[in-house]
Amino acid sequence: MLRNTRKIHRWLGASLFVLFLIVSLSGVFLGWKKNSSGYILPKTQTGTTTDVAQWLSLDSLQSIAHKTLKDSINSELSIELSRIDARPEKGILKFVFENHYWSIQLDGATGEVLNIGQRRSDWIENVHDGSIVDGFLGTNGIFILLYTSLMGLALLGFTVTGFWLWYGPKHMRKTNR
Known part of the structure; x- marks a missing residue:
């Protein structure tokens, strides 16, 4: 045995x-x-406010993320999103893209780009x-x-x-x- x-x-x-x-x-x-x-994994940044009522609309933030991807990384990359991770306790949203490993973190209230990172x-x-x-x-x-x-x-x-x-x-x- x-x-x-x-x-x-x-x-x-x-x-x-x-x-x-x-x-x-x-x-x-x-x-x-x-x-x-x-x-x-890019560090999660902190936004200006955790009050979601003061955040910009989701479509405005998504437009900022798409523009940032095209302007700052590569205009040829797909803007198709895998997910949007909202982190109210941090005041940010993470836009994670589908066909590549880039993500963009935005301040929910101001739309300021807090991080552009490879995941x-x-x-x-x-x-x-x-x-x-x-x-x-x-x-x-x-x-x-x-x-x-x-x-x-x-x-x-x-x-x-x-x-x-x-x-x-x-x-x-x-x-x-």
């Missing part, structure tokens, strides 16, 4: 080495994203969960489902076989006495 467990453990490790390396390294970077001095964390997340490959292949989530299932089951396999490789010899010595 122990010999077979070693073979399974070794086979899993050898066959999935590259995927585990990618998942582990990207996981480490994601863990550090808020402590990277704004390199992995490297979004790219790292796409690598981590396999969605970057899913997007490249155009499989609409099927690759992500297969990839995360494979990685989850492999981790479960490593846990079970690793436990048995640790516990098995103890159990066998106890039984042989």
Whole structure:
């Protein structure tokens, strides 16, 4: 039993080495994203007021974000939005774009540009969960489902076989006495 467990453990490790390396390294970077001095994820700025009633209209702020993207980053980039994160407690809105990794933070009340930043964390997340490959292949989530299932089951396999490789010899010595 122990010999077979070693073979399974070794086979899993050898066959999935590259995927585990990618998942582990990207996981480490994601863990550090808020402590990277704004390199992995731009720091959230603070606006002039938290009173949402004093904020500019959403369409005005969106126009400012689009203009800033075109004027300050690249006029060829898509202005399609992935999401708008409103942070009333900080007085800001984050405009996150769909087809690239740029974001723009605006003061909700004045429309002042507080930050133009690359969201490297979004790219790292796409690598981590396999969605970057899913997007490249155009499989609409099927690759992500297969990839995360494979990685989850492999981790479960490593846990079970690793436990048995640790516990098995103890159990066998106890039984042989």
